[in-house]
Amino acid sequence: MEEYKSKKVILDYFSLMNILKTDKKWMGVFVTIAAILGLAVAFGTPKEYQSSVMLAPETATSNNLTSSISSLASMVGMDMNFGNSDDAIYPELYPDLIQSSDFLVNLFSIQVETKDGALRTDYYDYLKNHNKKGWWTAPARWLHVLVEKLTADDVPYQGDGNKVNPFRLTKEQYNIAHNISKNIDCLVDKKTSVITIEVTDQDPVIAATMADSIRNRLQTFITNYRTQKARNDLAYMEKLFAEAKEQYVKARQQFAAYSDANQDVILQTYRSKQEDLENDMQLKYNAYTQVYDQLQLSKAKVQERTPAFTIVQSASVPIKHSNKSKLSVLLTFMFLGAVCRVMVLLFSRRKEIFRIVASEPK
Incomplete structure (x- = not known):
């Protein structure tokens, strides 16, 4: 009984090279096209x-300003939670x-030239009407527009x-x-946290303008995010400060007016009224000064929460331009043409x- 012999397909490189040598005409046609x-x-x-554009964001660590503000806050009996990183x-x-x-x-409205x-x-x-x-x-x-018209089931939202x-x-x-x-x-470098923003456009000035604008808007967004609560607290303290100041000024005017009107009066009832007003x-005044201290701390809190970005x-x-060179494009297409002919x-x-060929059984 004959032993079973498996078969396998091999590439005859010698035959392939001979065929390529005799196929120079068509190879030239493919490469030329x-x-x-x-x-x-x-x-x-x-x-x-x-x-x-490259920028390095501030790391969330405590600094001397944070320590100083925290010490000042503790002196007036306040807990401002400085230095906590809740980002x-x-x-x-x-x-x-x-x-x-x-x-x-938000980038739609940026003015470019x-x-x-x-x-x-x-x-x-610019992108809608002037981009090549x-x-x-x-x-x-053209085919995309035609397919959209044929497959549209409803009227698109027009805004x-x-x-x-x-x-x-x-x-x-x-x-x-x-x-x-x-x-x-x-791109964000995980080791250094350096942020790289790259913008590609058909005009060099517009590319630079958009890169700088995106960097600026990113910084603004992060700053607004980190200082949102502190700014809300500051607005509330400003409101309390205005009310406390108004009440203090009103009380002072009442005391001064009553004292001026009753300078020569020695009756105890008038003196008691004067002491009550005082x-x-x-x-x-005590409430006014306390709110004033809290207002200053709230301003410092906003400053402390404002991130610092270093523009690297x-x-x-x-x-x-950032396009591939014309020579590299030409060589790439010529190589692909040769590959296509070889595949054919x-x-x-x-x-x-x-x-x-049949392989011998093991």
Whole structure:
């Protein structure tokens, strides 16, 4: 009885090399066509510029200011909870924050100006009406519009004029916000917590403008978040201070008027009334000074909670575009053309290139 022999397919490299040598004509045709497409893509791709900004956020640690304010607060019998880190937004969450709809729609109204100064408009209008697109995207865009018309079951939400509602964006607003999100990249170094914001646009000045604006708005958002409670407390203390001051001034005026009107009176009833007014004025003054101290501490609390950002690298107008060089695009397409021709040969002449051999049983 013959032993069972398994079969396996192997690639005959010698046959493949011989076929490639005799296929120079068609290989040249494929590479030439790919080169033409590569040149069309290289010259038809709009130039893009990238601008970046780097900043280092303040770490949540106690400092001399915190210790001094805490000591002052304890002297007046207050517990201001200085130095406690209750932040829910850490640097690692900044990329998600920048990609949120609320943050993106706030970028619509930023005023931008092109490098040549010929156009000055808001960022929304720039992306909608003045952004160039590659010629090869025209069929896809036309097909997309056609499919939308054929498959639309209801009237899309049109919004309210020029107002933007992050809760319910129009389709156009959503697309613009999506394009902005693709133009922005936020990276956080986990070791150093350094934040890098990169913005890519078709105009170098607009790219730098948006990078700096996003950096500024991120700082503003984080500052407002961290100081929200402290600012609310400060507003409340300012209200109490105004009321305490008004009551003290009123009590002082009453005491002064009564004293002036009864300077020569020696009756005990008048003296008792005067002492009552003086005591009331003193109580109002004590309350006034105590609220004043609390007001100063509330102001210090806001300052203590305000984060400090160190700008490691500010935004600058890029000189060179960030696109791949035309030569690299050309070589990539030529390589892909050669690969396509090889794949065609591997399929059409597979019987010559691949051989089935029987392997000896173990």
